[in-house]
Amino acid sequence: MCGIVGYIGSQEAFPILIKGLKQLEYRGYDSAGIALISESKKLNIYKTKGKVIHLEEETQNRDKSGNVGIAHTRWATHGEPSVVNAHPHISMSGELTLVHNGIIENYALLKEQLIEKGYTFKSTTDTEVLVQLIDYYYQKNGKKLTKAVCKALNDVIGAYAIVVLETNNPGHLVAARKSSPLVVGVGQDQKDYYIASDATPIVAYTKKVVYLEDGQIADITPNKEIEIINLEEKSMNVDIHEVNLDISKLSKGGFDHFMLKEIYDQPQCLKDCMRGRLFVDEENPCNNRIVLSALTNFKDRLLQAKHIIIVACGTSWHAGLIGKQLIEKFCRIRVEVEYASEFRYRDPVIEKDDVIIAISQSGETADTLAAIQLAKEHGALIFGIVNAVGSSIAREADTGIYIHVGPEIGVASTKAFTGQVNVLTLLALALGHEIGTLPDDQYRQNIAELSLIPSKIQEVLQQNEKIKRISTYFTYARNFLYLGRGFNYPVALEGALKLKEISYIHAEGYPAAEMKHGPIALVDQEMPIIFIATHHKLYQKIISNMEEVKSRKGRILAIVTEGDEDVKKIANETIEIPQTLNFLIPLLTVIPLQLLSYHVAVARGLNVDMPRNLAKSVTVE
Ligand code: M6R
Numbered sequence: 001m002c003g004i005v006g007y008i009g010s011q012e013a014f015p016i017l018i019k020g021l022k023q024l025e026y027r028g029y030d031s032a033g034i035a036l037i038s039e040s041k042k043l044n045i046y047k048t049k050g051k052v053i054h055l056e057e058e059t060q061n062r063d064k065s066g067n068v069g070i071a072h073t074r075w076a077t078h079g080e081p082s083v084v085n086a087h088p089h090i091s092m093s094g095e096l097t098l099v100h101n102g103i104i105e106n107y108a109l110l111k112e113q114l115i116e117k118g119y120t121f122k123s124t125t126d127t128e129v130l131v132q133l134i135d136y137y138y139q140k141n142g143k144k145l146t147k148a149v150c151k152a153l154n155d156v157i158g159a160y161a162i163v164v165l166e167t168n169n170p171g172h173l174v175a176a177r178k179s180s181p182l183v184v185g186v187g188q189d190q191k192d193y194y195i196a197s198d199a200t201p202i203v204a205y206t207k208k209v210v211y212l213e214d215g216q217i218a219d220i221t222p223n224k225e226i227e228i229i230n231l232e233e234k235s236m237n238v239d240i241h242e243v244n245l246d247i248s249k250l251s252k253g254g255f256d257h258f259m260l261k262e263i264y265d266q267p268q269c270l271k272d273c274m275r276g277r278l279f280v281d282e283e284n285p286c287n288n289r290i291v292l293s294a295l296t297n298f299k300d301r302l303l304q305a306k307h308i309i310i311v312a313c314g315t316s317w318h319a320g321l322i323g324k325q326l327i328e329k330f331c332r333i334r335v336e337v338e339y340a341s342e343f344r345y346r347d348p349v350i351e352k353d354d355v356i357i358a359i360s361q362s363g364e365t366a367d368t369l370a371a372i373q374l375a376k377e378h379g380a381l382i383f384g385i386v387n388a389v390g391s392s393i394a395r396e397a398d399t400g401i402y403i404h405v406g407p408e409i410g411v412a413s414t415k416a417f418t419g420q421v422n423v424l425t426l427l428a429l430a431l432g433h434e435i436g437t438l439p440d441d442q443y444r445q446n447i448a449e450l451s452l453i454p455s456k457i458q459e460v461l462q463q464n465e466k467i468k469r470i471s472t473y474f475t476y477a478r479n480f481l482y483l484g485r486g487f488n489y490p491v492a493l494e495g496a497l498k499l500k501e502i503s504y505i506h507a508e509g510y511p512a513a514e515m516k517h518g519p520i521a522l523v524d525q526e527m528p529i530i531f532i533a534t535h536h537k538l539y540q541k542i543i544s545n546m547e548e549v550k551s552r553k554g555r556i557l558a559i560v561t562e563g564d565e566d567v568k569k570i571a572n573e574t575i576e577i578p579q580t581l582n583f584l585i586p587l588l589t590v591i592p593l594q595l596l597s598y599h600v601a602v603a604r605g606l607n608v609d610m611p612r613n614l615a616k617s618v619t620v621e
Contacts, residue, residue, distance in 0.1 A: 002029065002072065002073060002074050002075050002087075002100075002101040002102075002197070002615075002619075003020075003021065003024030003025075003029065003072065003073040003101070003196070003197050004024075004070070004071070004072055004099050004100075004101055004161060004162075004163055004182065004195065004196060004197040005017050005020030005021055005024065005070070005071045005072075005194075005195065005196050005197075005201050006069070006070045006071070006099070006163040006173055006175065006193075006194070006195030006196070007020075007067075007068065007069055007192065007193070007194055007195070008067065008068040008172065008173050008192060008193050008220060008221075008222055009067060009068075009187060009191055009192020009193060009222045010067060010191055010192060010222065011067065011192060012064075012065065012066070012067065013036055013066050013067055013068055013069035014034070014036060014059075014064040014065075014066070014069065016194070016205075017034055017036075017069050017070075017071035018034070018052065018055070018056055018071070019201065019204075020071065020194075020196055020201030020202075021034075021052045021055075021071050021072075021073055021201075022052050023200045023201045024073055024196070024197065024198070024200065024201060025051075025052060025073065025610065026258070026409040026410070026411070026609070026610070026616050029073035029074055029075045029615075030049070030050070030074060030075060030076055030081035031047065031048060031049045031050065031073070031074045031076075031081050031082065031083065031085070031086035032047070032048055032050075032051070032052045032054075032055045032071070032072065032073045032074070032086065033045065033046060033047035033048070033055070033071065033072050033074070033086045033087050033088050033099075034046050034047075034055065034059070034069060034070070034071040034072075034088070035069055035070050035071070035088040035090075035097045035099075035165055036064060036065070036066035036068070036069035037066050037068050037069070037165065037167060037170040038063060038065045038066045039065065039066070039067075041167065041168065041170060042063070043090075043094070043097065043165075043167045044062070044063050044064070044066070045088055045090060045097065046058065046059045046062065047083045047086040047087075047088075048083065048086070049081055049082055049083055049086065052073065066170075067170075068165065068170045068171075068173065069165070070088055070097065070098075070099045070163045070164075070165050070173070070195075071088075071099065072086070072087035072088060072099035072100075074086050074087055075615050077103055077126070077620060078103070078107065078124060078125050078126045078127075079123055079124035079125045080124075084122055084123050085123045085124060085125050087099045087100060087127060088165070089123065089125065089127050089128045089130075089131045090131065091131045091132055091134070091135035091138075092119055092120060092132060092135065093135055093138075093139065094167060095135065095138065095143075095166065095167050095168060096131055096134055096135050096138060096145070096164055096165070096166060096167070097131070097164070097165040097167070098127065098130060098131040098134065098162055098163070098164045098165070099127075099162065099163050100126075100127040100130055100131075100160055100161070100162045101159075101160065101161040101162075101180045101182075101197055101619060101620075102158060102159035102160040102161060102178070102179065102180035102619065102620055103126060103158050103159055103620045103621070104126035104127070104129060104130055104156055104157070104158040104160065105157045105158035106155075106156065106157040106158065107126035107129040107130075107158075110129050110130075110133055110155065110156070111129045114129065114132050114133060114136065117136060119132045119135075119136070126158075130152065130156065130160070130162065131164075133152040133155060133156070134148050134149055134152040134164060135148075136148075136152070137149075137151040137152050143168075143169075145164060145166050145169070145172075145174050146174050146217060146219045146229065147233070149162075149164060149174050149176055149217055150217055150229065150231060150233055153176060153178070153217070153231060154231055158178075158179075159178055159179035159180045159366060159619070159620060159621075160176065160177065160178050160179075160180055161175075161176070161177045161178075161180035161181060161182040161197055161212075161619075162175065162176050162177075162182075163175045163182075163195055171221060171222075172219060172220055172221040173193070173195065173220045174217065174218065174219055174220070175195055175212065175217070175218045175220060176212070176216065176217040176218065177212040177213070177214060177216060178214045178215055179214060179366055179369065179370070179619075180197075180364075180366070180619045180620070181197055181198060181211075181212075181364050181391065181392055181619065182195065182196075182197060182211075182212045183195070183196055183197070183198060183199050183202060183209050183210070183211055183212070184209065184210040184212065184218060184220060184226060185199070185202035185203075185205060185206045185208065185209050186206060186208040186209065186210065186226065186240060187205060187206050188206070189223075190222065190223060190224065190225060190226075191222055191223060192205075192222050193220045193222065193226065194206065195220070197617075197619075198364075198388070198391075198617070199243045199390070200407065202243075203243055207242050207243050207244065208240050208241075208242065209240070209241050209242075209243050209390075210226060210228075210238055210239065210240055210241070211239075211241060211390060211395065212228070215230050215231045216228050216229070216230060216236060217229050217230070217231070225238065226238055241390060243389070243390060244389075256602075257410065257598070257602075257608045257609050258409040258410040258609045259410035259412055259414060259502070259594075259598055259608050259609055260598055260608075262408055262409070262410050262414045262415045263414050263415070263461070263591070263594050263595060263598065264461060265405070265406070265415050266405075266414070266415050266418050266454075266457050266461075266591070267454035267455065267457045267458045267461075268454070269404075269405035269406065269415045269418070269419055270405075270418060270419065270422050270453060270454045270457065270587070271454050272404050272405065272406070273403055273404050273405060273419050273422050273423060274422065274426070274450070274451070275404075276291070277290060277291055277292060277426055278290055278426065278447060278450060278451060279291065279447075280447060280448055280451045285444045285445070285448055286444060288443075288444040288447040288448055289447065290426050290429055290430040290433075290447060291430075292401060292426060292427065292430050294383065294399040294400055294401050295427070295430050295431065295434065297399055298381060298383075298398065298399045299434070301353070301355070301381045302355060302381070302383075302431060302434075303431075303434060303435060304353055305333055305353060305354065305355040305381075306333065306334065306353065306354075307333070307334050307335075307336075307351065307353075307354045307355075308327060308333055308334070308335045308336075308354070308355045308356075308357060309335075309336050309337075309338055309343070309348075309350070309354060309355075309356050309357070309375070309380075310323055310324060310335060310336070310337045310338065310356075310357045310358075310359060311338050311339075311340040311343050311356060311357070311358050311359075311368055311371040311372065311375075312337075312339075312340060312358065312359040312360060312365075312368055313339060313340050313341065313360075313365050313367055313368055313618065314413070314497065314618075315361070315413040315416065315417050315494060315497060316359040316360050316361060316365075316368075316413075316416070316417075316420060317337065317339060317340075317359070318417065318490045318491075318493050318494040318497070319359055319385075319417055319420035319421050319424065319490075320337040320357070320359050320424075321337050321489070321490035321493070322421050322424060322487060322490045322491075322586050323335070323337070323357065323359070323420075323421075323424035323427075323428070324336070324337045325486070325487055325490075325583070326424055326425055326427075326428035326583060327424075327427070327428045327431070327432075329428070329432075329583060330428040330429055330431070330432030330433075330437060330438045331428060331431045331432040331435055331437055331438070332432075332435070332437045333431075333435075338371070339367075340358075340365065340367035340368040340370070340371040341367040341621070343371045343374075344367060344370045344371045344374050348374075350374070350375050350378035350380050351378070351380070352378060352379030352380060353380075353381075354375070354378075354380040354381070355380065355381045355383055356371070356372055356375040356380045356381070356382050356383065357383045357384075357385060358371065358372045358382060358383070358384050358385070358386075358393055358397060358400075359385045359386075359420050359424075360384075360385075360386050360387075360391075360393050361386075361387045361388070361403075361408055361413055361416035361420075362387070362388050362391060362616065362617040362618075363384070363386040363387065363388040363391025363392055363393040363394045364388070364391050364392050364393070364617045364618075364619050365393070365617070365618050365619070366618060366619050366620055366621050367618075367621060368393060369392050369393055369396065370621075372384075372393065372396055372397065373396065376396070381398050381399070382396065382397045382398045382399075382400075383397060383398070383399055383400050383401075384396075384397030384399075384400030384401075385400060385401055385403060385420055385423050385424065385427075386400060386402060386403070387402065387403045387404075387405055387408065387416050387419065388407075389402060401423045401426070401427065403416065403419030403420055403422070403423050404419070405418075405419035408616075409609065409616075410608065410609045411501070411502075411609060411610055411611055411614045411615070411616050412498055412501050412502050412594075412597070412608070412611070414498075414594045417494060417590060418457075418587055418590065418591075421586055421587055422450075422453075422587065425450060425583070425584070425587075426450075429443060429446055429447065429450070446581065446583075449580060449581050449584060450584060452580070453580070453584055453587050453588070456577075456578040456580060456587075456588055457587065457588060457591055459577075459578050460577050460578070460588055460591040460592060461591065461595075463575055463576070463592065463595075464595055466575065467575060467592055467595040467596055467599060468595075468599045470557060470573050470575070470596070471596055471599035471600045471603060472599075472603060473528075473555075473573075474528050474557075474596075474600055475600055475603045475604055477505055477526065477527070477528050478505065478506065478526075479505070479506045479507070479508075479522060479527060480496065480499055480505060480506070480507035480508070480527075480528050480529070480530065481496075481507070481508055481509075481510065481515070481519055481522065481523075481527065481528075481529045481530070482495045482496040482499075482507060482508065482509040482510070482529075482530045482532070482593070483509075483510050483511070483512040483515060483529065483530065483531050483532070483542075483545065484509070484511070484512060484531070484532035484589070485511055485512050485513065485536075485538045485541070485542060486536060486538060486582070487536075487582060487583060487585050487586050488532040488534065488585060488586065488589055489509075489511045489512075490586065491532055491585075491586045491589045491590050491593065492509035492510065492511075492512075492530070492532055493509035494509070494590055494593065495507075495509060495530060495532075495590070495593030495594075495596075495597070496508050496509035497509070498593060498594055498597035499593075499596070499597040499600065501611055501614055502597055502598070502601040502606060502608050502611045503597060503600045503601040503604055503606060504604075504606065504611075504612070505600065512531065512538075512541070512542050512545045513541065513545070515545055515548070515549075516548070520548065520549075520552070523549055523552040523553075523554040524552065524553060524554065525553040525554070525555070527554050527555065528554075528555045528556075528557060529549050529554045529555065529556055529557070530556075530557050530558075530559070530593070530596075531545070531546055531549075531556060531557070531558040531559070531567075531571070532558075532559045532589050533546065533558045533559065533560055533564075533567050534559065534560060534561045534577065534582075534585050534589060535561040535564070535579075536582045536585070543566060543567065543570065546558070546567065546570045546571065547570060550570055555572050556570065556571040556572050556573075557571065557572065557573045557574070557575070557596075558570075558571040558573070558574045558575075559574075559575050559577060559589050559592055559593070560574050560575070560576055560577070561576065561577065561578075561579055562576040562577065562578055562579060563576075564576065575592045577589060577591075577592070
């Protein structure tokens with residue numbers, strides 16, 4: 001999704017802005033641009049369709065001087081990806097330049113009104129409407145930029161993070177946000193300020209950041225404290241936070257792609273995720289325990305919950321489906337799992353003693369954020385399961401658990417999924433034990449088994465070469481089916497999503513028993529079918545499903561428990577995973593599916609880390 005970088009201070013802005021744009025590339029984009037004001041107050045705007053590297057090349061011998069600038073990577077929503085639609089956008093007067101993330105929903109009406117006032121437009125974007133609207137108020141209000149921004153934003157319906165540059169007064173920048181994140185980094189002695197849509201481009205310069213809240217407008221001037229007002233033009237407190245983001249974790253570490261690195265990171269990530277939370281005493285398992293501060297601090301509310309609603313999107317929603325099974329199994333509490341985008345608009349029943357669990361890697365997904373805001377209005381407790389520290393969802397939640405798997409750069413979510421499932425497992429075990437629905441001895445045994453999962457993932461990873469070989473048989477395929485049952489059903493959905501998003505092959509996940517109710521019509525010798533057929537009580541039933549596929553000449557790849565002999569007789573290929581308890585199986589069965597989709601996409605020569613049309617952080621509806 002779009003990325004914003006801004007800088008104002010005593011240094012040359014261009015290198016900081018370009019570096020920042022590169023660090024935001026992981027969010028996904030289709031064009032890029034930059035605006036700088038030189039010392040002689042000359043505004044230079046450079047834009048390109050395509051990658052930031054092209055922008056860098058195209059500007060090689062151009063004037064890039066200036067200590068203030070704004071830059072943007074655009075992921076098209078209104079208007080095709082093109083140079084003219086790329087940001088920054090300039091107002092008709094040439095006095096204001098703006099970058100914007102989000103969507104101005106009432107842009108068509110505002111545009112009509114501006115056209116009546118004599119404004120003309122070059123692009124088809126909603127963003128150009130916004131800069132013209134600010135310009136309108138700017139000309140009307142004695143060229144006071146902050147006031148003009150405030151007035152314009154009061155007319156706007158939609159989501160935005162913006163930074164505005166004033167050609168004739170390059171000594172400050174004005175930034176604002178609503179439903180789209182924006183972070184301001186405060187340099188040493190406030191000599192300079194760094195602005196970005198997440199903290200990634202900022203942490204190399206400063207650890208001090210201000211997270212703008214919805215409806216806040218910041219006036220940013222070097223050598224002065226940042227000033228923040230709300231949409232009623234009332235002065236607001238400025239909260240400065242410390243961020244701790246390890247920059248070294250943002251590199252590929254010798255892997256060809258971030259996605260592969262992140263798949264391989266998973267054993268360590270899960271150890272990090274459990275550190276300080278899961279305690280195993282091998283000599284005396286009676287001491288095995290889980291400690292979650294979120295559970296201690298909100299114990300009464302959580303123990304009283306009769307109903308839990310999980311809201312999430314995409315991969316996080318799949319983790320939520322596993323969370324439902326875990327919580328219902330161990331805590332005997334009714335759980336619903338909702339697509340955040342549906343939940344927010346369908347007038348759901350939310351009671352004040354309900355608990356809403358919001359799952360999000362980025363912590364910025366617009367629909368998930370809106371869903372929890374709605375639930376908050378009904379008085380429900382908001383419990384966040386988030387990766388990005390300090391993100392909007394993390395801040396909006398009453399309590400929660402960070403998954404602590406480090407920055408996830410590949411657009412296809414991998415380590416965040418296992419991190420989310422891991423945290424949901426910790427929560428379900430700890431809560432079930434507190435409630436008394438999970439007996440003490442089982443609780444201690446489950447903890448011991450959970451602690452072994454990182455090394456079992458390591459064992460699965462050792463089959464990478466075999467999975468790579470198998471993937472070559474499947475690159476031709478146009479459709480895939482993924483089938484699983486119980487805890488492996490959400491894994492089937494996740495496997496299918498992984499394949500389609502990076503290899504552009506159509507794939508569907510189903511509960512295996514549903515195959516007879518429709519999908520079996522698709523099966524022929526061209527059709528690969530992935531069965532997740534580990535040992536559990538429905539194993540024999542899955543074998544029957546496999547026979548049905550085999551008799552229709554479908555090609556079967558099966559994920560099986562190590563030592564399995566029965567499935568090997570039916571399937572064309574098998575991948576073994578180590579034995580574990582049934583409720584922990586998704587943490588292992590998902591790994592070969594992540595690797596399979598990775599290798600299929602690489603074999604098809606595709607951009608694995610930045611697949612077409614997708615964004616890492618979906619901050620618009
Ligand atoms: O940041 P979030 O977890 O809230 O993102 C939700 C989805 O956009 C995300 O999981 C998406 O489906 C991924 N590309 C899946 O790999």
